[in-house]
Amino acid sequence: MAEGQFKQGIAAGRLAPPEYADNFSDLHPPFDRHEALVEADRCYFCYDAPCMQACPTSIDIPMFIRQISTGNPVGAAKTIFDQNILGGMCARVCPTETLCEEVCVREVAEGKPVQIGRLQRYATDTAMAQHKQFYERAAPTGKRIAVVGAGPAGLACAHRLAVNGHEVTVYEAKPKAGGLNEYGIAAYKSVDGFAQAEVDYITAIGGIDVQHDKALGRDISVAELASSHDAVFLGMGLSGVNALRAEGEDAEGVQDAVDFIAELRQAGDLAQLPVGRRVVVIGGGMTAIDAAIQSKLLGAEEVTICYRRGKEHMNASEFEQDLAASKGVTIRHWLQPKSVIDAGGRVAGIELEYTTLRDGKLVGTGETMLIDADQVFKAIGQSFDASPLNGSGNSIAMEGGRIKVDAEGRTSMAKVWAGGDCVVDAREDLTVAAVAAGRDAAESIHRALTSNGRA
Amino acid sequence: MEDAGRGRPARRQRQRAALRRDLGADRRLLGLNNIELITDRDLQTNLREIKQVKRDWPDRALIVSIMVPCVEEAWKAILPLVEDTGADGIELNFGCPHGMSERGMGSAVGQVPEYIEMVVRWCKQNTRMPVITKLTPNITDIRKPARAALTGGTDAVSLINTINSITGVDLDSFAPQPTIDGKGSHGGYCGPAVKPIAMNMVAEIARDSETRGLPISGIGGITTWRDAAEFMALGAGNVQVCTAAMTYGFKIVEEMIEGLKNWMDEKGHADLDAIVGRATPNVTDWQYLNLNYVAKARIDQDACIKCGRCHIACEDTSHQAITSMVDGARHFEVIEEECVGCNLCVNVCPVEGCITLEPLAAGSLDKRTGKVVEPVYANWTTHPNNPMARQAAE
Numbered sequence: 001m002a003e004g005q006f007k008q009g010i011a012a013g014r015l016a017p018p019e020y021a022d023n024f025s026d027l028h029p030p031f032d033r034h035e036a037l038v039e040a041d042r043c044y045f046c047y048d049a050p051c052m053q054a055c056p057t058s059i060d061i062p063m064f065i066r067q068i069s070t071g072n073p074v075g076a077a078k079t080i081f082d083q084n085i086l087g088g089m090c091a092r093v094c095p096t097e098t099l100c101e102e103v104c105v106r107e108v109a110e111g112k113p114v115q116i117g118r119l120q121r122y123a124t125d126t127a128m129a130q131h132k133q134f135y136e137r138a139a140p141t142g143k144r145i146a147v148v149g150a151g152p153a154g155l156a157c158a159h160r161l162a163v164n165g166h167e168v169t170v171y172e173a174k175p176k177a178g179g180l181n182e183y184g185i186a187a188y189k190s191v192d193g194f195a196q197a198e199v200d201y202i203t204a205i206g207g208i209d210v211q212h213d214k215a216l217g218r219d220i221s222v223a224e225l226a227s228s229h230d231a232v233f234l235g236m237g238l239s240g241v242n243a244l245r246a247e248g249e250d251a252e253g254v255q256d257a258v259d260f261i262a263e264l265r266q267a268g269d270l271a272q273l274p275v276g277r278r279v280v281v282i283g284g285g286m287t288a289i290d291a292a293i294q295s296k297l298l299g300a301e302e303v304t305i306c307y308r309r310g311k312e313h314m315n316a317s318e319f320e321q322d323l324a325a326s327k328g329v330t331i332r333h334w335l336q337p338k339s340v341i342d343a344g345g346r347v348a349g350i351e352l353e354y355t356t357l358r359d360g361k362l363v364g365t366g367e368t369m370l371i372d373a374d375q376v377f378k379a380i381g382q383s384f385d386a387s388p389l390n391g392s393g394n395s396i397a398m399e400g401g402r403i404k405v406d407a408e409g410r411t412s413m414a415k416v417w418a419g420g421d422c423v424v425d426a427r428e429d430l431t432v433a434a435v436a437a438g439r440d441a442a443e444s445i446h447r448a449l450t451s452n453g454r455a
Numbered sequence: 456m457e458d459a460g461r462g463r464p465a466r467r468q469r470q471r472a473a474l475r476r477d478l479g480a481d482r483r484l485l486g487l488n489n490i491e492l493i494t495d496r497d498l499q500t501n502l503r504e505i506k507q508v509k510r511d512w513p514d515r516a517l518i519v520s521i522m523v524p525c526v527e528e529a530w531k532a533i534l535p536l537v538e539d540t541g542a543d544g545i546e547l548n549f550g551c552p553h554g555m556s557e558r559g560m561g562s563a564v565g566q567v568p569e570y571i572e573m574v575v576r577w578c579k580q581n582t583r584m585p586v587i588t589k590l591t592p593n594i595t596d597i598r599k600p601a602r603a604a605l606t607g608g609t610d611a612v613s614l615i616n617t618i619n620s621i622t623g624v625d626l627d628s629f630a631p632q633p634t635i636d637g638k639g640s641h642g643g644y645c646g647p648a649v650k651p652i653a654m655n656m657v658a659e660i661a662r663d664s665e666t667r668g669l670p671i672s673g674i675g676g677i678t679t680w681r682d683a684a685e686f687m688a689l690g691a692g693n694v695q696v697c698t699a700a701m702t703y704g705f706k707i708v709e710e711m712i713e714g715l716k717n718w719m720d721e722k723g724h725a726d727l728d729a730i731v732g733r734a735t736p737n738v739t740d741w742q743y744l745n746l747n748y749v750a751k752a753r754i755d756q757d758a759c760i761k762c763g764r765c766h767i768a769c770e771d772t773s774h775q776a777i778t779s780m781v782d783g784a785r786h787f788e789v790i791e792e793e794c795v796g797c798n799l800c801v802n803v804c805p806v807e808g809c810i811t812l813e814p815l816a817a818g819s820l821d822k823r824t825g826k827v828v829e830p831v832y833a834n835w836t837t838h839p840n841n842p843m844a845r846q847a848a849e
Contacts, residue, residue, distance in 0.1 A: 034482075041480030044805050047763030048779060069480060109760040109806065 005299055009346075009374050010253060012274040014299025020270040023297035027188045027323075028092075028118055036122040040069035043114045044105060051100035051116055056433045057084035061100060065119055077127030078134045080120055085159045085439070086152050088128060088198050089181050090432045091121035092189050095286075097319040099432070128201055137207055138165035143449045146171065146225040146232045148216050151179020152431045153235035153420025155202050156438030157445075162207035164446045169229075170208060173215035177203075179237055181431065183262040186290040188297070217388025222396070226415045231445045234403065234411070234418035235438055238429075240383035244282060246350075248340035249378070253347030257281060257291035257379035264294055276375025278302045280350050282337050283379030285315035291377045292329045303329045304371055308336040308355050308362060338368055340376060349373050384422050399424045409441030417441040477622050477648060484702050486648035486676075488622040490633055490640055498536070506540040517541075518587065522548040525564055527577050534582040544585040546613060547574060549600070562616070565591035568603035575607030587672060590614040590656075592649075597656040601666045612660060613672035613695065615653040617643025646698040650676030654689055658738045661690025678707070680714025687727065688734035742835040749821050749828050750796035750812040752776070752789045758809040761785050765800035765810060773799050791822040 004014035015023070031039065043065040051061045060079050067076035080087035096102075096117040104113035127134075143166045147154045150172035158168045176182050178195040185195070203210060214220055216236060225232045241256045243249065253276065267273045275298040281288045284307035296303045305324065307314055310333050314321060321331060334355045341349035349372045353364040384402040397404040397412035402424045409417045419437030421429045477486040509517045519542045523529040537545060549565030564570040571588065578586050588604035590597060592615040601612050619641040623632040631639030653675025660666045673691030677683050678699040686694050699707045724730050754765065754777075766787050769777040776793035777800060778786060789800075796812055804810045815821060817830035837844050 037480045044762045044764060046761075047767035048785075049763075050761070050785070105760040105762045 005301060006277065008277060010274045010276045013271045014275065014277075015271070017271060019299075024187045024191070024270060026191050027186075028121075030125055031115075031118050031122045036068055036073070036119060037071075039115050039119055040065045042106060043069070046105055050103035050105065051114075054099045054103045055083075056099070056430065056436045057087075057090070057439070058436075059083045059087065059120070061116055061120075064123055065114065065116070068119055068123055073123045073126040074130065074132055076119075076123035077132065080124055081127075081134055083439075084432065084435050085156055085202055086181075086198060086431065086435045087120055088124040088201070089152070089185075089190065089195065090435065091117050091124055092194070093181075093185050094430070094432050095317045095319065098317045128197065131201075131204075133204060135159075135163050135205055137162055137205060140167070141165040141450060143167065143230040144169070144228075145445060146229040148220075148222075148225070148232065148234045149173075149179060149236040149420070149422075150177035150199070150210055151235055151237050151420060151434065152181060153237075153434035153438035153441075154179070154233065155199065156435040157233045157235060157417075157419065157442045158208045158438075159202050159205060160439050160442035161445060162205050164442070164450075166207065166230075166446070166449070168208045170210040171214040171216065171220055171225075172210060172212050173218075173236070175212050177210050177212070179235075183265055184258060184287075185265070186261065186294055187265055188294075215388070222389060222413070222416060226413070230415070230449055232416045233409075233438070233441055233445065234416065234422060235420040235434070236388070237421045238382035238384050240385040241378065242381045242383055244337050244340075244378050244380065246337040246339050248342045249337075249376075251340050251342045251347045252345055253374055254340055254376045254378065257283065257287050257377040258382065260291055260377055261287065261294065264298075270298065273298060275300050276373065278371075278373045279304070279375045279377065280371055280373040281305045281377045281379055282350075283307065283377075283381070284309065284313065285379065285381070286317075286320060287382075288377075288379035289316045289320045289324050289329075291379055293324050293327050295375070295377070296327045296329055300375075304373075305329060305331045306335040306337070306350075306352055306371070307331065307333050309357075310334060335369070336362075336364060338364075341370070347373055347376055350376055382421075408444035409437060410444065417445055477646075484646055484698075486620075486622065486644050486646040487698050487701065488620050488633060488642040488644050489617070490635070490642035498533075502536055502540055505537075505542060509541040509543075516543045518544045518546050520546040520548050520589070525570060525574065530574065530577045531581050534578065534584075538582055538584060542584065544587060544610075545578065545582065546587040546589050547578065547609075548589050548616075549574075549591060562591040562593055565589075565600060565616070566594055568599045571600050572603040572607035575604050575609045579608040585610040587611045587613050589616055589674075591616045592652060592656060593619050597659050598663045598666065601660045601663070601669065605666055605669050609669075611670035611672060611692075612666075613674055614656055614660070615649065615675045617645045618649055618652065620644035645676065646702075647676040647678055650682060654686060657686060657691050658689040658735060661732060661735045662738055677711075678702075680711045680718065683711055683715060684718060684730065685734075687731050689738070690732045690735045692727070692731055744834060745832050746835065746838060747817075747829040747831060747833045749815045751791050751794045751815060752796065752798075752800050753811055753813045754787055754789055754800075755809050755811070756788075758806050759787060760806055760809075761787065762805060763787060764803045764805065768799050768803045773797055793823060795823065 004011065007014060043062060045062045045066055049062045052058060055061065064076040064079040067079060084090055094117055100116045101107060101113040104116065107113035145161050145166050145168050147158045147168055147170045150170045154170055158170050161168050174183065176196065177199045181190065181195040216222065222232060241258060264273060275295050277300060279295040279300045281292040281303065288305050292303045292305050324331060335352040336355050338351045338353045340347055341351060349370055351368055351370050354367045355362055356365050386398060389396050396416065403411055403418045403422050405411055405418050405423045409419045411418050419441045420434035423437065425433060425437065479485055505517065505519060519537050521533060521537065523533055549562065549571055564574060575586060575588055586609050588609040590600050590612055594600060597614065604612055621631045621639060621641060625632055625634060628637060630637050633639060633642060653673065657671055657673050660669065660671060671691045673686035673694040676698065677686060677694050677696050683694045696708060763779060766777045766779045769775060774793050774795050774797065776790045778788045778790060780786060781788060798812060801810045801812060815828045817828050819828050821828055835841050
C-alpha cells in the first residue's frame with residue numbers, strides 16, 4: 001500500500017502507480033470468441049423477444065446473438081448499428097440489468113440472463129476493429145442541418161441524417177465530441193479512448209462536420225441556426241447542476257460530481273488527480289455511484305454515499321449499488337445534507353439530517369448526525385439551463401424545466417427538433433434513450449425535408 | 456468395450472488418425488468422423504498382445520474383431536491363430552465403410568447379404584469360437600444382412616458400425632472435412648448423433664419375425680447409462696462403447712455402470728433380463744398406430760418462461776395452435792380447436808416438463824374435429840382414407 005493513502009485533506013498520488021492501472025481497467029473485460037459463442041448459445045431466440053421490447057432503441061437482440069453464434073459477429077454488429085449507431089458505447093454503459101437483461105427469459109427462469117451487453121460489445125468491437133462501415137450515404141439532398149451538441153443524441157441524429165444524404169454541422173461547446181460518453185461516464189466503463197474511437201467511427205460516414213468550442217448562446221444562437229439551416233436539432237444535454245441547499249456549500253472541497261468525473265476522464269495521469277481522504281457523495285443516481293467508486297479507486301480511505309430516500313428509491317441500479325459496495329463504498333439512506341462543516345474555509349465534515357416519508361412526503365426528522373469529510377461531491381441531479389435558448393431571442397416552449405417536444409421530437413419552434421436529456425422524456429436519462437431520440441428526430445427531419453422521405 | 460483388447464489382423468501401410476469432430480457451442484462432441492486406416496501393426500504383434508491381455512484378465516470376455524479378404528482360405532488361415540490366443544469369440548467386421556471395402560472387405564461384404572451368409576458359414580465351420588457379425592448401417596434395410604448372418608449360423612449380431620458421412624466443408628479451401636492434403640472422403644460417423652439411427656436398426660432386428668431372439672450387441676453413440684438402458688430395452692443384450700471412451704477416457708464407463716445399477720434398483724429390475732427387449736413389443740409399424748388416440752399439448756403456466764418458441768414454431772410451421780397474446784398480455788396457451796398433438800412444441804420448449812401432451816379420455820370431445828374420442832383401437836389398415844383399405848372392403 002502506498003503511504004499516500006492516509007494523507008490528510010485532498011491530495012494526489014494516494015496509490016502506487018500500478019494500482020491506478022488495475023483500478024481503472026475495464027469493468028467487464030471483453031468476451032473472447034469462445035466465451036461469446038458459449039454465451040450466445042444460451043439465447044433461446046425468443047419470439048417477439050422481451051429483451052428487444054425493453055431496449056429503447058429496439059435492437060433485434062435475438063437476431064444479433066444468433067449471428068454471433070453462427071460465427072458472423074460482423075453481421076451481428078450491423079443488426080445492432082441499424083438500430084443504434086452508438087451500440088458500442090451502449091454495450092458498455094447501458095444499465096442492462098434494468099433493461100434487456102432484466103426481462104431476459106433466462107433471468108426470469110434461472111436468475112441468470114444472457115449477457116446481452118457483453119455480447120453486443122463483442123459484436124460491435126469486432127466490426128469496429130475491422131473498420132467495417134455498413135452504411136453508404138444516399139444521394140445528396142442539398143439540405144443542411146445544424147445539430148447542437150455532439151453527445152449521444154446529437155451523434156445519432158447526425159449519423160442518420162448523413163445516411164439520408166443531408167449535410168450536417170454539429171456544434172459542440174466542449175473541445176471534444178461525445179458528450180457524457182466522453183465527459184460523464186466512469187473511466188472503467190469506457191477504457192482506451194473508446195468514446196473518441198466511436199465518434200470517429202460514426203463520423204467516418206462523411207457529411208458530418210463537427211465544430212468544437214461552439215456554445216449555444218455564446219457563439220451561436222438557435223435563431224441564427226434556424227435561418228441558416230434547413231433544420232436544427234438541439235441535443236445539448238443538461239448543463240446545470242442542482243445545489244445542495246445546505247449551509248456552507250461554498251466551502252473549498254465541495255464540488256459537483258459531474259466536474260470530478262469529467263476531470264478524471266480527461267486526466268492524463270490519474271496519480272496527479274487529487275481526491276479526499278474522507279469523501280462524502282450526496283445523491284442516489286448513477287453520477288453519485290460513479291463519483292463514489294472512482295474516489296475510492298483513486299485511493300480515498302472512506303467514501304460514503306448519502307441519499308435522502310431509501311435503497312429502493314435510488315436511481316442507481318441494484319448492480320451499480322452492489323458494485324459500489326464491493327469497492328468499499330458505504331451507502332447510507334434517509335439522510336439529507338443540512339450544513340457543510342467549514343474549518344477555515346475548507347470542508348471538515350457534513351451535518352446530515354435523518355429523513356422519513358410522512359404522508360408520502362419526505363420530511364426531516366430533526367435528528368442529525370455528522371460525518372467527517374475533506375471532500376463533498378454534489379450529485380443530486382442535473383438541470384437544463386435554458387439561458388442559451390433565451391439568448392436566441394425565440395421562445396421555445398418548455399415543460400418541467402426542459403424543452404417540450406412532440407412524439408417526433410419537434411419543438412414548438414418551426415424547423416427545430418430536440419432530443420436527449422434536454423427534453424422531457426418519459427424514459428430515464430439514459431445514453432440509449434438519447435440515441436433513440438436523436439435517431440427518431442433525424443427520421444422526422446428527413447420526412448419533413450423530403451416530402452415523406454423522398455428527396 | 457469395442458476397442459479394448461481388440462485385434463485387427465488386417466495389415467495396413469500406415470495408420471492415420473484423421474478425425475473430425477462435430478461440436479456444439481461449448482465444444483461438446485456431437486459426433487466423430489474417422490477416415491483412419493485400421494492398423495499398421497503386424498498380425499503377430501496383435502496376436503501376441505491379445506494373448507497377453509487374455510492371460511492377464513482371464514475372467515473377462517475378449518472378442519477379437521477380424522477383417523480379411525473375402526476368400527475362404529484367408530479366413531481359414533486366421534481363425535486358428537486367433538483361437539490360439541485364448542480369445543472368447545470373434546466379431547466379423549462387415550461394417551468398416553472405408554479402406555477395406557475398396558478391397559472387398561468390411562462393408563463391401565456387409566452390403567451384400569449373400570457374402571455375409573457365406574463368410575459367417577466359413578467361420579462357423581472353421582472355429583469353435585462364437586461368431587458375432589458386425590453390421591453396417593450403410594444399407595437400406597438392416598433386416599436383410601441380419602437375416603443372412605443368421606442363416607449363415609452367426610451366434611449374434613452387433614450394430615451399428617459407422618455411417619458414411621462428411622462432417623463439414625472448409626469454406627476457405629472448399630475441402631471436405633476431415634481433410635487430407637486438400638481432399639476428403641466419406642468417413643465413418645459415430646458418437647451421440649448416430650444413436651437414434653442405431654436404436655431403430657437394433658429394434659428392427661429385435662422385432663423381425665425371422666431374426667427375433669438373435670442376440671444383439673448394441674453400438675452407436677452410447678455415452679450414458681441411459682443410452683445403454685435404451686439400447687437394451689430395444690433388444691440389445693449388451694452394448695459397446697467406443698466414442699464416449701475416446702472423448703472422456705475409460706472412466707466414463709464407471710458412470711454407466713453405477714447409473715444403470717441405480718436405475719435398476721430404483722425401478723426394482725432384478726437383472727438384465729428384466730429390461731432387455733422390454734420396449735421391443737412397443738415398436739410397431741406406422742399403420743398399426745392407434746388413430747383413435749388423441750392428445751393435446753398443455754402448457755404449464757407456472758413453469759412457462761414466456762420465450763414464445765412454442766408459439767412461433769407452431770405458428771410458422773405447424774398448426775397455429777398456440778397463442779402469443781391473450782387479453783393484451785404475453786401469454787402462450789394451446790388452442791385446443793387447432794392442436795393436432797404433433798409434439799413439436801414439446802420438442803422446442805427449453806423448459807423440461809413445461810409442455811406435455813395430454814391424452815383425451817375416450818368419450819371426451821376433440822374440439823379440433825368436433826368428434827367424440829372413440830374408446831376402441833383403430834388403425835390405418837381400416838381407415839376410410841386408406842385406398843388399400845377401401846379396395847379390401849370392396
